[in-house]
Amino acid sequence: QWRPPALRRGATRGPDGAGLHAGPGGPRPLDAAPAGRQSRGAVPGRNHFARDGGSGAQKNELPPHRQQHWCLGAGNAAFVARMEDVLAVYERPDDPRFPVVCFDEACKQLFGEVRQPLPTRPGSPAKQDYEYVRNGTTNLFVAVEPKAGRRIVEVTAQRGKVDFVAFVRDLLTNNYAKARRVHFVLDNLNTHFRKSFDDVMGKRAAAKLLRRVQFHYTPKHASWLNMAEIEIGILSRQCLDRRIASRELLQTEVDAWQEARNADERTIEWKFTRQDADHKLGRHYVSTLAC
Numbered sequence: 001q002w003r004p005p006a007l008r009r010g011a012t013r014g015p016d017g018a019g020l021h022a023g024p025g026g027p028r029p030l031d032a033a034p035a036g037r038q039s040r041g042a043v044p045g046r047n048h049f050a051r052d053g054g055s056g057a058q059k060n061e062l063p064p065h066r067q068q069h070w071c072l073g074a075g076n077a078a079f080v081a082r083m084e085d086v087l088a089v090y091e092r093p094d095d096p097r098f099p100v101v102c103f104d105e106a107c108k109q110l111f112g113e114v115r116q117p118l119p120t121r122p123g124s125p126a127k128q129d130y131e132y133v134r135n136g137t138t139n140l141f142v143a144v145e146p147k148a149g150r151r152i153v154e155v156t157a158q159r160g161k162v163d164f165v166a167f168v169r170d171l172l173t174n175n176y177a178k179a180r181r182v183h184f185v186l187d188n189l190n191t192h193f194r195k196s197f198d199d200v201m202g203k204r205a206a207a208k209l210l211r212r213v214q215f216h217y218t219p220k221h222a223s224w225l226n227m228a229e230i231e232i233g234i235l236s237r238q239c240l241d242r243r244i245a246s247r248e249l250l251q252t253e254v255d256a257w258q259e260a261r262n263a264d265e266r267t268i269e270w271k272f273t274r275q276d277a278d279h280k281l282g283r284h285y286v287s288t289l290a291c
Contacts, residue, residue, distance in 0.1 A: 082219040087274045089183050089216050090227075094147035099179055101171070103143045103186040104228035105159050106236070110135035112245035128243075138247045140254065141167045144231040149265030151231055153258050155251040161196035168197075169209060176212075185216045187223040227268050 089100055112133040120126045139159040144151040152175060156163045168184075176182050186192050194215075197206035218225045239257040244250045 079219040079222070082217055083222065083225060083277060084274055086185055086216050086218055086225050087272070087277060089185060090146075090270050091273070092183070094145075096148075096178070097180045098183065099145055099148065099176060100183045100185065101143050101145055101176075102226055102228035102231070103141070103168075103184055103192075104223075104226055104232060105164075105189075106140045106142065106232045107137055107159075108140060108240055108244070108250060109137050110245060110247065110250070111243040113243065132243060133245075135245055138250060139163070140232075140235075142228050142232050142235065143167075143171060144228055144268070146227045146268035146270060149267040150262055151258055153235065153254050155247055155254060157247065159191070161191040162200055164191045165197055165200040168213075169201075172209060172212065179212065181212050181214060183214050183216060185218070185226055185228070187218050187226055188220055192217075225272075227270060230268055 092098065092100055112135050113129065114131040114133060115129040117129070118127040139156045141154045141156060141159070141163070142151065143153075152171065154167055154170075156167070172182065192215075194206065194210065197210060200206075201209065223229060235254070235257065239253055244253065
C-alpha cells in the first residue's frame with residue numbers, strides 16, 4: 001500500500017497530502033476567505049492581512065474619476081417662460097380636439113454585415129462577426145402623443161426643412177385632420193420655426209396649414225423637457241440597438257415597432273410639474289407662480 005513520503009524538516013503538508021517545501025521567508029498563499037479575515041478552521045498563527053482602513057471606514061464621498069452630466073440653461077426670463085409654458089401644456093387633459101404632440105428627430109447609422117451571422121442554436125447564442133460595412137446615415141422623425149399612447153415615426157434620408165415641413169404637413173392632413181388645435185412641443189433646431197414653412201410652401205399656404213397649430217418651444221439647453229426624447233430612447237433600446245443595413249429595412253422594423261406599441265397604447269407619465277421646477281430650480285430664478 002502506497003504511503004506519502006515523510007516530510008522533511010521545514011516542509012508542510014498540502015491539501016492533497018503531498019509534501020511541499022515552505023518558501024524562504026516569502027509570503028504564504030492567501031486563504032480562500034477574503035484577505036484580512038480568518039476562514040473557518042484556519043490555523044492560529046498564520047499571517048492575516050489587515051484592511052486599508054478601519055472596519056467602519058467610509059468610501060470617498062466624491063470619487064475624482066466620476067462625472068455627472070446635466071444640461072441646464074441660464075435661468076433668465078426666457079428660460080422660465082418657455083419651461084413653464086411647456087409644463088403647463090403637459091398638464092392638459094387628453095383631448096382629441098386639442099392633442100399635445102411632442103416632436104423630435106434622431107440619427108441612425110446603417111451597418112451591413114461582412115459575413116453572414118450564425119443563428120441561435122440550442123445551447124449556443126447567435127454569433128456576429130466584428131467587421132461591418134458602413135452604409136451611411138439616415139434620419140427618423142418621431143411624433144408622440146404622451147397621454148393618448150400614440151406615436152408616428154417616419155424614416156427619411158435627411159432632416160432638412162423640406163423634410164420637416166413635409167412630415168408636419170402629413171401629420172396635420174392625415175393624422176390630425178379633425179383636431180381643432182394641435183399643440184406641438186419641440187426644441188430650437190433652426191428648421192423647427194415658421195420660417196421653414198414660409199420658405200418651402202410660401203407664406204399664404206403656410207398660414208393656411210398652420211392656422212390650427214400652436215408651437216411650444218423648450219428652453220435653450222433644456223431639450224430634456226421634450227417627452228419625444230423619452231420615446232426616442234425607448235425606440236433605440238427596443239428596436240434600433242443592432243445593425244440595420246438599409247433605410248428600407250429600418251422603415252419596416254420601425255413600422256412593426258410602432259404598430260405594436262400603438263396597439264398597446266403605451267403612454268408616458270410625466271411627473272415633473274411647475275411646482276417641482278420651483279422647488280428644484282427656484283434658486284436660479286423667480287417663478288411666475290410666486291408673483
